[in-house]
Amino acid sequence: AQSVTQLGSHVSVSEGALVLLRCNYSSSVPPYLFWYVQYPNQGLQLLLKYTSAATLVKGINGFEAEFKKSETSFHLTKPSAHMSDAAEYFCAVSAVRSLIQGAQKLVFGQGTRLTINP
């Protein structure tokens, strides 16, 4: 079974400051990890994903995340926040499965709302 905990339902940073959104996961099997972003009244957009290759993953819009197995973490960072980064961010985990096994369900965290102060 898998679970995801996002620490902090609301994070507020100043424009130009570092963004750090925390995600810890629990998984009994090797995980795939994802960060999605949701803007108001829209679906989810994939920011980045970890699929057992490089532990430091770079995504779109300047975001990156580092998979740390020893800490069971997959925190999302961006060096300099932009006003357009204001949105809801979801961390999600799924189990590694073979193509024969097919699609695996995603387990989502509760989300973190990021606010950018001018």
Added chain:
Amino acid sequence: GAVVSQHPSRVICKSGTSVKIECRSLDFQATTMFWYRQFPKQSLMLMATSNEGSKATYEQGVEKDKFLINHASLTLSTLTVTSAHPEDSSFYICSAFRSEGQTQYFGPGTRLLVL
């Protein structure tokens, strides 16, 4: 690539009527699609897994006769909310699973309001 569309984006209907929501993967084939429901300021709740050519698998507590799912082709899944009631008002989001990369790509969502 990996674009998923949903139609309609918003729908308002009267209580007791049925509403169909379409989910399409535009540039890849998706054997599996997922349907989620999202309440305001909350995370996504998985309702069901839709597999092409077979019956959908519903999560515990989701009424299969209430939320009919049809995955008739590798690019289209539909969710029909039957005999809708005000408590069915919500934001419904679908995703399509792309086996290359083992990633779910999400549609833009459908806002349903039942009066």
